[in-house]
Amino acid sequence: MRMTKARRDILKIFNENDKPLNAEQLSKILEEDYDLSTIYRNLNFFEEQAILRSIVFSDKIKYYFTSKGHYHFVYCTKCKKFQKINKCFEEEFKKHINKKLDFEVKSHTLYFEGLCHDCKNRRDYDEAND
Amino acid sequence: MRMTKARRDILKIFNENDKPLNAEQLSKILEEDYDLSTIYRNLNFFEEQAILRSIVFSDKIKYYFTSKGHYHFVYCTKCKKFQKINKCFEEEFKKHINKKLDFEVKSHTLYFEGLCHDCKNRRDYDEAND
């Protein structure tokens, strides 16, 4: 891993920011100092290195955030802003969100990504052939 | 709402299938009887009518499923298949997933979509101007 100015600048922003950001937003914060392709490449790189994590909401844009801590958010479909949640169970969540954040929940989704039974067992074979 | 052959065929598939499907998959199941734009238009239509719900995973493709029941899934990032989950709390979920489904969880995400405090209070204004 080569620590370039672009990478330093990008990491700095994520460390100062606890809300998910997409490539476009990052580019603006960086005052367009870097080409978008550079930003995309670095975001991918950081995700591979598990330094950043990403999430895709219904707008189909990839948002990145640091891998430390929780991956639970409320996302406003109108202004596209996030708020972090620190509580951990669904029912509590809902109360917390409705009352403490004054956020009107329209829908919620929980998903787990990983490898299913079949892919898990075929892993070595697949990785050698991907 | 005009009940066309395309709409009937699409709904039939979703009613027989409890796993999320994307436009491409649907098109194949329908043996390419309909143009993709027709399928996309109808999926949007059904979602507006709250007959279908959708979810976007890390592959950025929109998957649709019937609005009845739970919106909790495990999603295999390799084969892109889903399995439904019926349990309702996170910790229980994890055990359930790991043991009962033999699914190796790599990451999980929970999110609530809706309107934040600001947008909620500005709702009338915004809706009139969108």
Add this chain to the structure above:
DNA sequence: TTTGCTGCAAATTATTTGCATAGTA
């Protein structure tokens, strides 16, 4: 010096849209 990173331009791909025609009520 060497290899990996960046900028630029072009490609990719899921989805959307305009328009003329066909189909439903």
Add this chain to the structure above:
DNA sequence: TACTATGCAAATAATTTGCAGCAAA
């Protein structure tokens, strides 16, 4: 018949990629 849905082709937009030059180690 009146209006909506469909097919086709072209447009859109986030992201990726090839390539040549530049910058970390």
